[in-house]
Amino acid sequence: MVQTNSSLPSDFIRDIIEDDMKTNKYQGRVATRFPPEPNGYPHIGHAKSICLNFGIAAQYRGTCNLRMDDTDPTGESMEYVNAIIRDVKWLGFDWEERLYYASDYYEKLYQYALQLIKMGKAFVCSLSADEIRQYRGTFTEPGKESPYRNRTIEENLDLLERMRAGEFPDGTHVLRAKIDMASPNITMRDPVMYRIKKETHYRTGDAWCIYPMYDFAHCLSDSIEGITHSICTLEFENNRPLYDWFLDELEVEHQPQQIEFARLNLSYTIMSKRKLLELVERKLVNGWDDPRMPTISGMRRRGYTPEAIRSFCERIGVAKNDSIVDMALLEHCVREDLNERAPRVMAVLRPLRVVIDNYPEGRVEEFECPYHPKNTAMGSRKVPFSRELYIDADDFMENPPKKFYRLSTGREVRLRYGYFIKCVRAVKNERTGEVVELRCTYDPETRSGFAPDGRKVDATIHWVSALHALPAQVRLYDRLFRVADPLTKESDMTLSLDPKSLEILRSCQVEPSMAAAISGSLYQFERVGYFCVDSVDSSDKALVFNRTVTLRDAWAKITEKGK
RNA sequence: UGGGGGAUCGUUCAAUGGUAGGACAACGGACUCUGACUCCGUAUAUCCAGGUUCGAAUCCUGGUCUCCCAGCCA
Numbered sequence: 001m002v003q004t005n006s007s008l009p010s011d012f013i014r015d016i017i018e019d020d021m022k023t024n025k026y027q028g029r030v031a032t033r034f035p036p037e038p039n040g041y042p043h044i045g046h047a048k049s050i051c052l053n054f055g056i057a058a059q060y061r062g063t064c065n066l067r068m069d070d071t072d073p074t075g076e077s078m079e080y081v082n083a084i085i086r087d088v089k090w091l092g093f094d095w096e097e098r099l100y101y102a103s104d105y106y107e108k109l110y111q112y113a114l115q116l117i118k119m120g121k122a123f124v125c126s127l128s129a130d131e132i133r134q135y136r137g138t139f140t141e142p143g144k145e146s147p148y149r150n151r152t153i154e155e156n157l158d159l160l161e162r163m164r165a166g167e168f169p170d171g172t173h174v175l176r177a178k179i180d181m182a183s184p185n186i187t188m189r190d191p192v193m194y195r196i197k198k199e200t201h202y203r204t205g206d207a208w209c210i211y212p213m214y215d216f217a218h219c220l221s222d223s224i225e226g227i228t229h230s231i232c233t234l235e236f237e238n239n240r241p242l243y244d245w246f247l248d249e250l251e252v253e254h255q256p257q258q259i260e261f262a263r264l265n266l267s268y269t270i271m272s273k274r275k276l277l278e279l280v281e282r283k284l285v286n287g288w289d290d291p292r293m294p295t296i297s298g299m300r301r302r303g304y305t306p307e308a309i310r311s312f313c314e315r316i317g318v319a320k321n322d323s324i325v326d327m328a329l330l331e332h333c334v335r336e337d338l339n340e341r342a343p344r345v346m347a348v349l350r351p352l353r354v355v356i357d358n359y360p361e362g363r364v365e366e367f368e369c370p371y372h373p374k375n376t377a378m379g380s381r382k383v384p385f386s387r388e389l390y391i392d393a394d395d396f397m398e399n400p401p402k403k404f405y406r407l408s409t410g411r412e413v414r415l416r417y418g419y420f421i422k423c424v425r426a427v428k429n430e431r432t433g434e435v436v437e438l439r440c441t442y443d444p445e446t447r448s449g450f451a452p453d454g455r456k457v458d459a460t461i462h463w464v465s466a467l468h469a470l471p472a473q474v475r476l477y478d479r480l481f482r483v484a485d486p487l488t489k490e491s492d493m494t495l496s497l498d499p500k501s502l503e504i505l506r507s508c509q510v511e512p513s514m515a516a517a518i519s520g521s522l523y524q525f526e527r528v529g530y531f532c533v534d535s536v537d538s539s540d541k542a543l544v545f546n547r548t549v550t551l552r553d554a555w556a557k558i559t560e561k562g563k
Numbered sequence: 564u565g566g567g568g569g570a571u572c573g574u575u576c577a578a579u580g581g582u583a584g585g586a587c588a589a590c591g592g593a594c595u596c597u598g599a600c601u602c603c604g605u606a607u608a609u610c611c612a613g614g615u616u617c618g619a620a621u622c623c624u625g626g627u628c629u630c631c632c633a634g635c636c637a
Contacts, residue, residue, distance in 0.1 A: 335600095
């Protein structure tokens with residue numbers, strides 16, 4: 001059972017379900033489904049739907065099916081099916097043996113179509129796609145009936161069979177429901193049920209050359225599976241009368257109800273599968289699992305956890321308002337989870353050499369450093385200390401502003417889990433003026449991290465021993481887009497991509513305990529952020545880390561304000 | 564323009580005729596061997612105009628804004 005909070009969530013959909021339970025509408029049964037089309041990788045928006053559907057099923061002791069809504073061979077593939085299966089599983093949900101495919105219902109759906117024809121409720125239309133569009137009318141004008149609308153049942157039956165048999169080329173005929181060309185709801189103006197597509201389907205191969213449309217296939221698939229609450233997004237609200245129409249006309253024994261909620265939008269990213277595909281195909285990102293992508297696989301590679309994503313999906317709630325959730329909330333959920341579970345280690349991203357003049361050459365000490373400041377159960381590791389160290393270049397300033405209380409010439413700081421050191425001199429590159437090395441002294445009395453004379457330091461900084469540290473590459477990931485809503489107006493999203501969304505640091509130094517780091521494992525680099533071992537490019541010989549998310553940074557806010 | 568939805572702190576979700584509340588963000592403070600975590604505190608909202616009512620975010624009337632629909636996509 002997946003439940004991040006102790007309190008059960010409540011929302012308008014769960015209210016409907018509780019009403020249905022009270023009135024015994026489905027004999028107390030709750031059955032949902034998550035119905036992705038396998039034409040792209042699932043993203044965080046899908047995660048919202050997954051958590052909703054599986055969450056509801058678990059809460060009401062019902063079931064949730066995983067169903068591939070694969071009614072259009074164009075763009076669908078097994079690669080996507082596998083990605084979907086992997087990601088839903090990874091998120092922590094279980095459909096048991098109920099993995100279904102709309103394509104498995106093709107024969108049943110075809111029989112339903114025949115039935116509709118026999119009832120005089122469907123007909124084969126031989127208008128071109130263009131003509132159908134023209135006949136459909138507009139928002140303000142009613143449509144015109146197709147001249148083929150009154151074909152006899154026998155003729156329709158014959159034509160549909162021949163469509164199925166492959167006698168006609170693409171686009172020459174479609175099967176349409178006979179409803180009402182004057183309906184103010186355009187969805188009801190004799191909608192297309194089947195089209196001819198002589199394309200190989202990734203599962204059914206060439207067995208079919210006619211494929212059912214969403215509106216026809218979806219409601220019947222739900223009915224076949226005994227779905228009680230068919231939860232979908234807002235844009236299908238217009239389709240609900242049609243969803244019901246097929247089920248009513250065919251007098252199916254089980255009639256599910258469709259309920260619509262607002263899809264997730266997240267600031268600083270995009271959720272359109274088409275646009276995401278475009279980023280991948282144009283190589284503007286490094287594949288579907290690029291850590292900057294809002295895909296589940298991208299977030300996994302970035303170091304986000306299923307727990308964090310589930311917690312996020314619970315917190316954002318479920319409603320019918322169009323909204324854009326602040327990315328900061330997702331990041332908060334990630335930090336909240338990682339703060340608890342990530343072992344602390346020290347890593348220096350932009351190394352600045354420090355020489356401790358009064359520390360004996362060749363001497364090495366080891367400090368016992370806990371992996372977590374509050375959870376002692378996480379244990380500790382030994383970190384070597386020697387005369388030459390690296391600290392982060394950010395932790396030294398030659399002319400520090402008032403509120404900077406890290407290292408500067410003449411100032412003393414504490415090395416995390418180590419000694420107090422004082423900077424006596426900054427060595428500069430004569431040409432560039434850049435500080436290339438710090439000469440410091442240490443106070444041997446401060447080994448515990450405290451001074452016996454009670455003096456205090458303003459800052460504690462992280463470090464690694466130059467002799468013992470391991471080289472590593474660190475990839476600094478940030479939000480993909482510079483603007484909160486990259487798809488506004490007709491603007492090209494490409495222009496909003498943030499070129500700084502990935503910065504690769506190739507000369508980082510991490511403490512030696514990281515030699516054993518396992519692929520995908522998560523760490524907090526103390527005072528810097530959360531990082532994970534890249535699951536694709538990292539190896540024992542060449543460590544590669546991805547920045548999952550920065551730590552909250554009060555200092556960054558201060559410097560930001562100064563600007 | 565016809566039809567279908569939606570409007571509550573900066574953002575998001577609640578309040579189902581009876582004190583407008585939570586989370587994130589922001590700001591201030593405490594604590595701190597992580598400028599982290601944690602803790603405490605502060606400010607900020609009912610789209611507008613009428614009406615019903617002892618009492619309206621909620622009910623009624625009229626407006627305004629906004630999203631979705633004219634794929635042989637889902």
